[in-house]
Amino acid sequence: MSLPRIHVAAELVAGGELILPEAAARHVALVLRMRRGDTLTLFDGAGHEACATLVDVDRKRVAVQIDAVGAGQGESPLVVHLGQAISKGDRMDYAIQKAVELGVAAITPLYTAHGDVRLKGERQAKKLAHWQAVAASACEQCGRATLPPVHAPSSLADWLTGRDEALRLMLHPAAEHHGLDGDIPASAALLIGPEGGLSPTEVDAAREAGFSALSLGPRILRTETAPVVALSLLQFRFGDLRRA
Incomplete structure (x- = not known):
């Protein structure tokens, strides 16, 4: 089963922490019902994606630890x-x-x-x-x-x-x-x-x-x-x- 993928308009830095934007946080906490320790994929829209682990989850605040950052895939040569x-x-x-x-x-x-x-x-x-x-x-x-x-x-x-x-x-x-x-x-x-x-x-x-x-x-x-x-x-x- 593939990990949930979330777009965040922020710099992705391995080892850093990131507070998810409100809409993304709501989706993770209330729709996907993810919990602390769960993993997901983040991407910045500029060609980078990251493996991340949830470290804090509630209705108003979702924080993740960025474990690794790499180049994304899926772009056409045309x-x-x-x-x-x-x-x-x-x-x-x-x-x-x-x-x-x-x-x-x-x-x-x-x-x-x-x-x-x-x-x-x-x-x-x-x-x-x-x-x-x-x-x-x-x-x-x-x-x-x-x-x-x-x-x-x-x-x-x-x-x-x-x-x-x-x-x-x-x-x-x-x-x-x-x-x-x-x-x-x-x-x-x-x-x-x-x-x-x-x-x-x-x-x-x-x-x-x-x-x-x-x-x-x-x-x-x-x-x-x-x-x-x-x-x-x-x-x-x-x-x-x-x-x-």
Whole structure:
């Protein structure tokens, strides 16, 4: 049975003690019902993880002794930046969760012409913090020690301006080929549109930014399903899901 994995945004030092943050402490004490002497794995989100032993556990305070620190595992050699059109409710959570499990390196939620979600001010800040927590939880589950950033929501135009990845793909049902030919790239950008699809103007802008169209077959996938399929194909063709 694998040890529980907990994300802590703190430096992990072998031999040191660490007080777990409130949410993590509550999870360890009340959900997992762990006790003094139990062991768990901590990771800092920057690629390091530690074996730790609980030395103090109560409802308000959980302290651990860090026994050993090492490099984490689970990172794909293919660095993928996902530009995901923002969708309502738990559909966006699902897209972020599964993208992290499939090894994405960064995620930017996007405002698009046909998207029906617009966030401002405090509402955007709260939603971003929630998405970052979803990503951290996915890392805890899947064994990654590097936490991929969920960037602040951006307009599609601004996101396209900053793209310099070796391979740039956008999902488009009218694509004439699958777009996964050629040599293995070091990095990739993947653009997923909203339920209504990218507008013709947005498709043209993406093409001008060096994006090729990627088709996932004859069926139209939901916006939260599309990144799961596309990232699986990318990781199988170019990343760490390749057959030996």
